[in-house]
Amino acid sequence: MLRVAELIRHACAEVLSRGEINDPVLETHVVTVPRVKMSPDLKLATLFVMPLGGKDADSVIKALDKHRAFLRGEIARKVNLKFAPDIRFKVDDTFDNASRIDALLNSDKVRRDLDADEDGSGEAASGSA
Numbered sequence: 001m002l003r004v005a006e007l008i009r010h011a012c013a014e015v016l017s018r019g020e021i022n023d024p025v026l027e028t029h030v031v032t033v034p035r036v037k038m039s040p041d042l043k044l045a046t047l048f049v050m051p052l053g054g055k056d057a058d059s060v061i062k063a064l065d066k067h068r069a070f071l072r073g074e075i076a077r078k079v080n081l082k083f084a085p086d087i088r089f090k091v092d093d094t095f096d097n098a099s100r101i102d103a104l105l106n107s108d109k110v111r112r113d114l115d116a117d118e119d120g121s122g123e124a125a126s127g128s129a
Helices: 002-018 057-066 068-078 094-105 108-128
Strands: 031-038 044-051 086-091
Touching: 002 031, 002 044, 002 068, 044 057, 057 068, 057 086, 068 086
Parallel strands: 044 086
Antiparallel strands: 031 044
């Protein structure tokens, strides 16, 4: 599944980078495909996409959905599979999740807890020595 997902990711990224799709939204955005998730039977590929800068993600998804048949055909031509998987597009939210986790880790409450742990463990270590 991982190998097929990576092949599909490369094929889709190649089609998008070459500008083979004539769409005003896609022509004005650089779209990345950070990951692809395959169904266990390899019949459905979920492509997680993100426009550069993260702006207009919904309009990019709509444009990609509009050209889904063309993209599916190009992917099928580039990736030699018995059946071409159906494709769907979702916005990649891993960057948002990473930013949220960073903000949580840098929050005052977490810093206070970490500082308290360091003070508590430092006293215990020095007291037993």
